[in-house]
Amino acid sequence: MTTPEMLDERYGRTRPAMPRWVVVAVIVVAAVGFGAVGWSIFAANIDAVDADTTGFEVVDEHSVAVSFQFSGPVGRSIACALEAQDREHGVVGWKVVEYPASDLPARAFREVLATTGDATTGLVNSCWVT
Known part of the structure; x- marks a missing residue:
């Protein structure tokens, strides 16, 4: 354990948890991004000759x-x-x-x-x- 962690534990300081809506927003943005990349790859190759x-x-x-x-x-x-x-x-x-x-x-x-x-x-x- 490092010194800052020891001090945080000793004096009861905790880091604030990330709000749930931020986690959900990050997951939704990542899913939309992966979906868009997947669709563009599929659409580019469907008519390939x-x-x-x-x-x-x-x-x-x-x-x-x-x-x-x-x-x-x-x-x-x-x-x-x-x-x-x-x-x-x-x-x-x-x-x-x-x-x-x-x-x-x-x-x-x-x-x-x-x-x-x-x-x-x-x-x-x-x-x-x-």
């Missing part, structure tokens, strides 16, 4: 074929932005493709993009729920 480029083929100097797959929410239509790039990573082709809703969580596709120059690669830029 994960897309991967599985391959590409330069068809000729004016087109490239991109093979890709995505997984997303069932029963929702999905759009994907595809792009073709040249040697300096400049965009020489761009296409947004929309896919109707499906009851399959993962699907694979192959799309051909028209290009304005020689493409050296084709890829999926992003996919989202429409």
